[in-house]
Amino acid sequence: MSLSSTLLENAVDQLATLPGVGRRTAMRLALDLLRRDTQKVVRFAEAVRALRENVRYCERCCNISDNPVCEICANPA
Numbered sequence: 001m002s003l004s005s006t007l008l009e010n011a012v013d014q015l016a017t018l019p020g021v022g023r024r025t026a027m028r029l030a031l032d033l034l035r036r037d038t039q040k041v042v043r044f045a046e047a048v049r050a051l052r053e054n055v056r057y058c059e060r061c062c063n064i065s066d067n068p069v070c071e072i073c074a075n076p077a
Contacts, residue, residue, distance in 0.1 A: 008034075 003009040008030055015026035033041050057063070058070035065071070 003012070011030040011033070012023060012026045015021055015029050016023050018026075021029070033044070036044075054066060055064060056066075056068065058065045058073055059068050060073040061070065063070045063072065067074070
């Protein structure tokens with residue numbers, strides 16, 4: 001698929017790498033992001049960035065956590 005915008009094509013390519021997202025769905029997602037208010041897209045991008053940089057696995061049980069030890073393992077009860 002050759003698109004009129006290289007930036008759009010790059011976005012579609014990256015979105016299509018997600019599990020269960022084909023090129024048509026990736027195109028719909030990219031076009032939806034283009035239509036959204038800029039601040040909403042910035043918040044979306046920031047949430048994905050923060051997810052990747054800050055979410056980790058608990059050192060004790062390997063549960064997903066924001067901290068080195070998850071809330072369940074950190075609870076003395």
